[in-house]
Amino acid sequence: MATAHSKTAARLMISPAVLLLLGWMLVPLGMTIYFSLLRYNLLMPGMESFTGLDNYRYFLTDPAFYAAFKNTLLLVGGVLLITTVGGVLLALLLDQDFWGQGIVRILTIAPFFVMPTVSALVWKNMFMNPVNGLFAYLFQALGLEPYDWLGSAPLFSIIWMVSWTWLPFATLILLTALQSLDREQIEAAEMDGAGALARFFYITVPHLSRAATVVVLIETIFLLSVFAEILVTTNGGPGYASTNITYLVYAQSLLQFDVGGGAAGGIVAVVLANIVAIFLMRMIGKNLDA
Amino acid sequence: MSRRSSTRRKALMTVLAWAVGLLLFFPILWTVLTSFKTEAVAIADPPVWFNFDWTLENYATVQERSNYGRHFWNSVVVSVGSTLLGVIIAVPAAWAMAFVPGKRTRDILMWMLSTKMLPPVGVLIPIYLIFRNLGLLDTRIGLVIVLMLINLPIIVWMLYTYFKEIPGEILEASRMDGAGLREEILYVLTPMAVPGIASTLLLNVILAWNEAFWTLNLTAAKAAPLTAFIASYSSPEGLFYAKLSAASTMAIAPIMILGWFSQKQLVRGLTFGAVK
Amino acid sequence: MGSITLSKITKTFGPKEVIPPLDLQINEGEFVVFVGPSGCGKSTLLRLIAGLEDVTSGQISINGEEVTLAPPAKRGLAMVFQSYALYPHMSVKKNIAFPLKMAKKSQSEIDEKVTNAAKVLNLTEYLDHRPGQLSGGQRQRVAIGRAIVREPAAFLFDEPLSNLDAALRVNMRAEISDLHRQLETTMIYVTHDQVEAMTMADKIVVLQAGRIEQVGAPLELYETPRNKFVAGFIGSPRMNFIEGHEAAKHDAHTIGIRPEHLTISTESGAWQGKVGLAEHLGSDTFLRVDAGPLGELTVRAIGDVKVKYGDTVFLSPDPSKIHRFDAGGLALR
Known part of the structure; x- marks a missing residue:
């Protein structure tokens, strides 16, 4: 299939996509790196000056960064824990034989299609509001004090909302993987005398581990960039209690107009994301030619 | 093949599965119900479930007060526009990688994927400044370009995995039959890949519709799609549950319908073919 | 019409030499079979002639005209693939018409040729079917139909019968031989099955590791094999x-x-x-x-x-x- 003619054509046809992505990646990233070395505030135009690594020093030693870093880890870790454990359980449940499988599947996947701003506002107002929210009503009905979710446990509340979006994703992927498991393999194990538990741990779990890894890695990429949910619910507060790195960089850049500091933060975020990306790419790369 | 499943077990599973399904779906259901209530009923204590006077008033008010239709249209233009543009650019690239693989094809694919992993805050400032200088802030065309670029790797990847499933011999046959490159792609590859291209379109429209970083940061009143419009309800004065619900229902309904159609492809697209 | 000359052609994939320098003359109207064990380079050789792969060095001429660098479409050859490679989204009629459409022939000429080809191949009643609705043998005939309407200088067959069951294979073998007698066009046929080679060929080219071991008429190879490899490969049992x-x-x-x-x-x-x-x-x-x-x-x-x-x-x-x-x-x- 490879002649010199078709190779030239291939190069030509691939180049628009490559050039666009190259431009999209290199130009802004280069600018971010450049800005991160400047003292540059949009409120004081024309005052830019080179400061070396100062921005990084300020950003990394700022207590806000420490808080945001911790929150980012908790947010990503918390959502991953809830969605993968919950996803495995849900996938196992949905894989069972029951009436109305199609409808239940649709109900389960639905939250994934809800845009982040809608999901955040619905949870914030209609469920977590300490006066009018359904949770407050539920607590009262049980004789408990209504709880101010976003005020008292902002990070947990956000983890809750984000998990609601991503649990269906994890479930769907794990369910797909589960259904691709060769039934004959299970039957062979049954013939070999493996009980239900043994079959689960020796056949199902190894089969699911690959899909679970994919879920973890892909969710991580998206979860590192959680933004809208924070913006419309807590604005990162109270204090920095629900600020993650993405939101911190946004606040520094577009709320305080500190371009230099924001850029340094952006580069820090890129470095952190790359650490995850390397693992994810290894995973996907392995399957590329399979 | 046959598993011994007693009716009792099946009944138990049915109850369990439906309970979990409804629980997950409940926030959406509640939003839809609330959208038909009056504001007073919406915050009634105890909550009202079904027996209230159903009204469409909220939907009318949302449109009237905030020109909902324009934001809806912005969402349509931006998500469909960015996806179509992306597919036009991605089809030739995916053709090349699927059917004329070279030594570097694998690297290029992986590199494209890596651009998707770039956190948006890493390039927020330059993009914001470039957009400001080019007058692209708060324009639909600006959003179309950005969303096309962030989804391009997914589009290329999805098309690539679909094209890989088309036997190369068929394309060779068309070459033997005298088809040039243009005819080969237009008359043979594209029609055969229609299901794959359709799923790619669908998934990427969904992703672009729900994108909530760039849409929030690069638009204000004029070009704001629904993600940004809904965000305006976060201010305290926007605290009208019934109206928020009506606006939300309209924002998620179309995409939910598309989403249900594309469940299977969703898995493949979002895992870059690692899970099928 | 239809002589093909290969002179000193070679093909390497990376460091691997698949075809060492090779010369071969195929005369007009001949039915030539390339036969050899799998991996002997016979399919590669066919694809080099088709133009689906570039030769690394050497020359290919068709009817005395050099085509070494010409794209497949310009060589005037037709090919029947192992998987038939029918266009699944087109009807039988459109499949057969495709090469004519690519050659920008008039609609009336296309209709006439497709009708004729369908008649010859017993496909008339299936013209509006999709390939997916046809049996293996019918698909095979559509693939042949698509090849004959072009009136090519030569037909190339790449193991065309290997996906058919044994009984059908015997029938199609006879049909292809009949077709060759009718059309009198050069045919090059690749197979790993020496029975196909013996029954169909005017001239057999036995290949091993990209080298030609012997060229000759079927009985010539049977009676006077040039070496142990040909002796062992031709004839069954071995x-x-x-x-x-x-x-x-x-x-x-x-x-x-x-x-x-x-x-x-x-x-x-x-x-x-x-x-x-x-x-x-x-x-x-x-x-x-x-x-x-x-x-x-x-x-x-x-x-x-x-x-x-x-x-x-x-x-x-x-x-x-x-x-x-x-x-x-x-x-x-």
Whole structure:
């Protein structure tokens, strides 16, 4: 299939996509790196000056960064824990034989299609509001004090909302993987005398581990960039209690107009994301030619 | 093949599965119900479930007060526009990688994927400044370009995995039959890949519709799609549950319908073919 | 119309040489079969002729005109693929019409040619079907139809029958041979099945590891194989090879004797052995005989021979049919 003619054509046809992505990646990233070395505030135009690594020093030693870093880890870790454990359980449940499988599947996947701003506002107002929210009503009905979710446990509340979006994703992927498991393999194990538990741990779990890894890695990429949910619910507060790195960089850049500091933060975020990306790419790369 | 499943077990599973399904779906259901209530009923204590006077008033008010239709249209233009543009650019690239693989094809694919992993805050400032200088802030065309670029790797990847499933011999046959490159792609590859291209379109429209970083940061009143419009309800004065619900229902309904159609492809697209 | 000349062509994939320098002349109207074990380079050779792969060096000419660098569409060849490679989204009619449409022929000419081809190939009633609705044999005929409407300089067949079941394969073999007689166009046919080669070819090209081992008419290869490889590859069951003392008696390193040239007897003969396996087909009997120092010999006897596992039998070779080879495997004449 490879002649010199078709190779030239291939190069030509691939180049628009490559050039666009190259431009999209290199130009802004280069600018971010450049800005991160400047003292540059949009409120004081024309005052830019080179400061070396100062921005990084300020950003990394700022207590806000420490808080945001911790929150980012908790947010990503918390959502991953809830969605993968919950996803495995849900996938196992949905894989069972029951009436109305199609409808239940649709109900389960639905939250994934809800845009982040809608999901955040619905949870914030209609469920977590300490006066009018359904949770407050539920607590009262049980004789408990209504709880101010976003005020008292902002990070947990956000983890809750984000998990609601991503649990269906994890479930769907794990369910797909589960259904691709060769039934004959299970039957062979049954013939070999493996009980239900043994079959689960020796056949199902190894089969699911690959899909679970994919879920973890892909969710991580998206979860590192959680933004809208924070913006419309807590604005990162109270204090920095629900600020993650993405939101911190946004606040520094577009709320305080500190371009230099924001850029340094952006580069820090890129470095952190790359650490995850390397693992994810290894995973996907392995399957590329399979 | 046959598993011994007693009716009792099946009944138990049915109850369990439906309970979990409804629980997950409940926030959406509640939003839809609330959208038909009056504001007073919406915050009634105890909550009202079904027996209230159903009204469409909220939907009318949302449109009237905030020109909902324009934001809806912005969402349509931006998500469909960015996806179509992306597919036009991605089809030739995916053709090349699927059917004329070279030594570097694998690297290029992986590199494209890596651009998707770039956190948006890493390039927020330059993009914001470039957009400001080019007058692209708060324009639909600006959003179309950005969303096309962030989804391009997914589009290329999805098309690539679909094209890989088309036997190369068929394309060779068309070459033997005298088809040039243009005819080969237009008359043979594209029609055969229609299901794959359709799923790619669908998934990427969904992703672009729900994108909530760039849409929030690069638009204000004029070009704001629904993600940004809904965000305006976060201010305290926007605290009208019934109206928020009506606006939300309209924002998620179309995409939910598309989403249900594309469940299977969703898995493949979002895992870059690692899970099928 | 339809002569193809390959001169000194080579093909390398990376560091791997798939075709060492190779010369071959294919004459107008010939039915040429490339045969060899899998991986011998026969398909690559066909794809080089088709233009689906570039040659690394050397020249290809068709009808005296050099086409080494021409794209497939410009070579005036038609190809039938192993998987048939029909366009699944087009009807049979559109599949057959596709090359004509690409050549920008008028609609009336297209209709006429497609109708004719369909008639010749018994496809008339299936013209509006999609390939998915056809049987294997019908798909095969559509693929051939798509090839013949172009009136190519030569037809290229890449193992076209390997996806069909045994009975259908015999039929299609005959159909392709008939087609060749009707059209009198050059055909190049690639197969790993020596029976197809023997039954269809005017000229067989036996390939191994990209090299041509021998070129010749089917019976020529059967009767006077140039070396041990061709001797073993052509003919079924395979020729028996005997080395050592018995071969030395014939002044050779190795001697070869075909199973059908051994006579079996339960009383006397040149060589003695024990029956290992006996396959009684009625029309023929195939035996595997353990002949001690000579090794295992395969024997084919006409009709049914009443022997069974463990019986002692005697074998006598037809002395005029003994092939002699030197230590390098070349035939001694």
